[in-house]
Amino acid sequence: MRAVILSIALLACGAARAEDMPIFDAHLHYSHDAWERVPPKAFIDILKKAGIRRAMVSSSNNEGTRMLQDEAPDVIVPELRPYRSRGELGTWARDPTVIPFLEDLLAKRKYVAIGEFHIYGADADLPNMRRIVELAKQHRLFLHSHSDSAAVERHFQQDPTARVLWAHSGFERPESVRAMLRKYPGLWCDLAFLTSHATNGKVNAGWREAFLEFPDRFLVGTDSFTPERLHYIAEHARWSREWLADLPREVAEKIGYRNGERLFGGPPR
Amino acid sequence: MRRAALLAALLVAAAPVAGQAPLDWTPDEIRAVASHGPWPPPVAVDRSNRVSGNPAAILLGQHLFEEPRLSASRQVACGDCHQAGRDWRDGRARGFGLVELDRRTPSLWNVGWQHWFGWDGASDSLWMQSIRPILDPREMGGSTRGVAKLLREDRQLACGYERAFGTAPGADDERLLVDAGKALAAFQQTLVTPRTSFDDFRDALVAGDTIAASRYPIQAQRGLKLFIGANCASCHFGSLFTNGEFGDTGVPFFARDGEVDSGRLGGIARLRASPFNRLGQHSDDATDASATRTRHVERQHRNFGEFRVPGLRQVGRTGPYMHDGSLATLDDVAQHYSEVSPDRLHSDGVPLVRALGLSGEERVDLVSFLRSLDSDTPKLLPPAPLCP
Numbered sequence: 001m002r003a004v005i006l007s008i009a010l011l012a013c014g015a016a017r018a019e020d021m022p023i024f025d026a027h028l029h030y031s032h033d034a035w036e037r038v039p040p041k042a043f044i045d046i047l048k049k050a051g052i053r054r055a056m057v058s059s060s061n062n063e064g065t066r067m068l069q070d071e072a073p074d075v076i077v078p079e080l081r082p083y084r085s086r087g088e089l090g091t092w093a094r095d096p097t098v099i100p101f102l103e104d105l106l107a108k109r110k111y112v113a114i115g116e117f118h119i120y121g122a123d124a125d126l127p128n129m130r131r132i133v134e135l136a137k138q139h140r141l142f143l144h145s146h147s148d149s150a151a152v153e154r155h156f157q158q159d160p161t162a163r164v165l166w167a168h169s170g171f172e173r174p175e176s177v178r179a180m181l182r183k184y185p186g187l188w189c190d191l192a193f194l195t196s197h198a199t200n201g202k203v204n205a206g207w208r209e210a211f212l213e214f215p216d217r218f219l220v221g222t223d224s225f226t227p228e229r230l231h232y233i234a235e236h237a238r239w240s241r242e243w244l245a246d247l248p249r250e251v252a253e254k255i256g257y258r259n260g261e262r263l264f265g266g267p268p269r
Numbered sequence: 270m271r272r273a274a275l276l277a278a279l280l281v282a283a284a285p286v287a288g289q290a291p292l293d294w295t296p297d298e299i300r301a302v303a304s305h306g307p308w309p310p311p312v313a314v315d316r317s318n319r320v321s322g323n324p325a326a327i328l329l330g331q332h333l334f335e336e337p338r339l340s341a342s343r344q345v346a347c348g349d350c351h352q353a354g355r356d357w358r359d360g361r362a363r364g365f366g367l368v369e370l371d372r373r374t375p376s377l378w379n380v381g382w383q384h385w386f387g388w389d390g391a392s393d394s395l396w397m398q399s400i401r402p403i404l405d406p407r408e409m410g411g412s413t414r415g416v417a418k419l420l421r422e423d424r425q426l427a428c429g430y431e432r433a434f435g436t437a438p439g440a441d442d443e444r445l446l447v448d449a450g451k452a453l454a455a456f457q458q459t460l461v462t463p464r465t466s467f468d469d470f471r472d473a474l475v476a477g478d479t480i481a482a483s484r485y486p487i488q489a490q491r492g493l494k495l496f497i498g499a500n501c502a503s504c505h506f507g508s509l510f511t512n513g514e515f516g517d518t519g520v521p522f523f524a525r526d527g528e529v530d531s532g533r534l535g536g537i538a539r540l541r542a543s544p545f546n547r548l549g550q551h552s553d554d555a556t557d558a559s560a561t562r563t564r565h566v567e568r569q570h571r572n573f574g575e576f577r578v579p580g581l582r583q584v585g586r587t588g589p590y591m592h593d594g595s596l597a598t599l600d601d602v603a604q605h606y607s608e609v610s611p612d613r614l615h616s617d618g619v620p621l622v623r624a625l626g627l628s629g630e631e632r633v634d635l636v637s638f639l640r641s642l643d644s645d646t647p648k649l650l651p652p653a654p655l656c657p
Contacts (some may be wrong), residue, residue: 034613037523057607060612086612193567193615223570228522231529232573 018142021244021253021257022053023237024260026222027041027116027144027167027192030057030064030104031086040064040071042058045076053257053267056221058116058144062105077264079113079144080105082132085099086186086225089118092204103134108141112264115144116167124154142188142263149180158183165219168193174206181214191255192221198243208247219237220244291482292490294474303475303523306508307548308468311457313381315390317394317560319553321458326433330456331652332426333449338419339392339403341410342367344651347402349455350374353649356587357460362594367406371524373594376587379580381458384562389536389590393563394552395454397545400446400583417442429655447551462582467493467641473616487640491591491631492638499606499625510581511640515572519609520591522574529560532592533575537568599639602633 021042030043038046047055057076059065060083069077082098092098102114114136119129126148136143137159143150148168155162169177169189174197181187191197197207211218222229222236244252261267271505294302312322333339337346350364351357357377359365364374372388380386386398402408403416404551421438431437433452437611438445466485473481496502506512515533524530540546540563549559554560576592590596596605607627613654614620 031612037526042527087610089611193570195567199567223615225615226521226574228529228574232570234530235534235573236570 002029004199012089019241020026020051020243022257023051023240024257025052025055025219025221025233025237025265026165026190026234026264027223028055028057029059029086029116029224030068030230031060034059034065034084035064035067035229037227038230040067044070044072044075046230046233047072050237052233052237053224054260054264056144056260056264058113059087060084068108074249077260078109078111079115080111080141081115082117082128084224092117093119093128098128101130102135106135111141112140113141113144113165115142116146116166118146119146119151121150122154124151125158129154130158133162144190144212149164149176152184152187153181156186160186162186164188164260165190167221168223169218172182175208178210178213181210181217188219190219190221192223198239198246201242201246202244203246211247211251211255215254216259216262218255219263220255275598289483289487291479292487292494293472298494298497299474301502302471302493304502304507305510306468306471308464308471308474308508309461310382310508315381315394315396315454315458316554316556316558317456317547317552318396320433320448320451320455323433323455325429326452326455327459328456328652328655329426329429329433330452330454330656332429333486334456336419336426337413338423338482339409339416339449340367341406343410345409347399347409350408351377352404356583356646357594358587360588362589362597364408366402366405366406367410371530372592373589375579376462377457378462378507378587380426380460382509383511385515385536385577387536389532389539390515390577391539391543392545393538393540393547393560395457395544396450397547398446398450399453399457400450403446403449412444413446417445418451418570420445425655432656444551447545451547465582465642465644465645467638470641484530486637488634488637492634492636493641495625495627495631495635496638500535500621501595503621504578505581511578513578515575515577516621517571517575517603517614518591519613519636520576520605520614521594522576522593524593530593531573533572533577534568537566537572539545540566540578549624581639582642583644583646585636585643599636600632603635604625607632617630 032217054075054077056079057065057068058079058081062081062184065078080102082102084101106143114132122169123129133143133155142163143155144165144167145155148170149172152164152166152170163186166187166189169191177189192269196203203211218263220240222233223229224233240256244256313320330443335346335348337344339346347364350359351374352359355384359374362373364372368470375388380395386392386395393399403411420430427438430448470485485614504512504516516642520533522530547563549556552560585599588598590602596602603638607625609622609624613622614622
């Protein structure tokens with residue numbers, strides 16, 4: 001009887017911990033169209049209320065990231081985006097002004113990654129993309145790449161030591177993601193904007209196998225690509241905790257926040 | 270001279286749009302046009318509603334539709350927002366029940382063929398949707414008990430109920446509320462738009478009748494070609510010009526500062542939580558087949574800020590547009606899709622919505638086509654007495 005009570009108590013404890021688990025959100029944007037609607041302080045309040053301990057943020061034109069970092073340097077993990085406005089996602093790869101823009105900002109501030117940028121297939125061999133791979137290597141930065149497998153392959157062909165955070169896990173099927181993770185030890189995956197891995201709080205079979213095989217290689221993320229989506233961060237964190245609770249505790253913690261903090265830095269101690 | 274003039278006049282009368290041949294239409298285009306008909310489709314029947322199509326229930330529904338005593342204030346009826354003389358909407362950017370709402374009042378034309386209801390699809394049947402505003406404190410603020418009491422105590426309504434449902438109103442309040450919703454739904458299923466000049470063109474094109482097809486204005490034909498070429502039919506599909514599902518069209522969805530209208534995401538949560546969905550005890554579908562969509566609907570991150578794709582029949586007469594009435598005219602809508610910012614759309618595969626880059630002339634053509642989906646509708650006569 002005591003054993004039953006103890007196990008119930010442990011279960012209750014475990015459930016509470018799952019609900020309170022900190023989150024490292026690896027995929028947030030705070031772009032030019034968001035600042036007026038949600039000022040930096042309000043953004044940080046949203047993160048804190050959602051239990052987001054650290055958040056990797058990029059913004060078109062990077063000014064939003066700077067404002068957030070100034071507001072909460074212990075929360076914001078800054079990445080450098082090659083866009084002045086989000087609308088450049090289809091043109092940046094051939095725009096000769098992008099590289100000087102990046103080099104100027106790299107000379108002024110510290111970042112942990114370059115991204116999120118959008119690149120597909122053979123376009124990953126264009127000079128702008130090649131130069132970004134070089135800059136990442138030179139400054140020891142991650143590449144946060146919204147791309148297909150073909151573009152990721154090209155990143156690693158250009159720099160076999162590159163470290164790539166694959167945005168949205170490339171919207172690939174879990175078997176393909178696993179194959180890429182086996183092939184490239186320098187590849188990590190964010191799960192932003194994906195729902196295929198979990199249904200009603202349960203992790204779906206193919207993805208479960210991926211998470212259990214590579215517990216150190218996945219991170220969660222919201223993807224706040226419009227100002228409205230800043231108001232989705234808390235709901236996304238709640239939803240993430242729900243399906244993470246369906247995984248072994250250690251795996252859940254790694255995907256929920258430990259991987260992010262290991263790769264990009266944890267909160268100040 | 271007079272004979273020549275007379276002959277010319279006769280020729281003009283014989284070929285209504287003299288000198289105007291229809292544009293060239295490829296077999297693929299003809300197939301695309303054909304997919305938007307025929308009109309009208311077979312009568313809509315809802316298996317979850319045992320009085321769907323029942324004339325006595327339709328009559329009761331029409332009475333209830335204009336019945337302000339369903340509301341808490343006894344002053345607001347369904348028909349105050351969905352006005353018969355205004356294409357079953359109110360013409361406001363945002364609806365107004367007891368207070369101003371966050372969304373536009375949609376027209377009820379052809380609503381019987383939908384499978385999700387409301388801008389967020391929080392209802393999976395027309396009867397469920399008909400209950401929602403009665404109970405919503407912002408709209409009619411009524412109550413289950415109040416509706417049941419009215420059906421039991423008003424002699425005419427009680428008689429109408431008995432004729433529609435075969436028994437006198439019973440003691441189960443919730444059942445009476447649901448039955449009121451089912452009668453309202455039966456009535457709304459009868460709101461069908463007449464045929465339009467587009468339908469005549471579509472049928473003529475399919476039949477290869479060039480003379481009949483030539484009666485459709487060239488400007489509308491050009492607009493129709495744009496509509497097909499821009500793949501608008503991926504969402505505005507079939508004879509209703511809607512796939513009945515939900516989309517993010519790049520329209521901002523802040524309801525007010527600091528508050529967002531979550532659209533379909535919130536709709537799915539409300540659908541699942543409601544005792545009135547098709548999976549609940551109030552559905553009359555013994556086979557349960559009509560609940561398949563409800564059983565399998567899954568929330569996705571993209572649902573945040575998605576709103577139901579409206580049908581386009583009668584669209585020229587049912588502005589303003591979008592879920593929040595933020596676009597005043599059809600030209601504004603054409604301009605929105607012409608210039609929609611990629612800033613607001615997620616790049617996941619091939620986007621369904623993209624900036625069309627239409628010229629001013631093309632926008633006029635597109636609007637001309639959309640207006641060809643309008644038709645004059647017969648005036649709805651006052652309902653016959655329930656129990657004369």
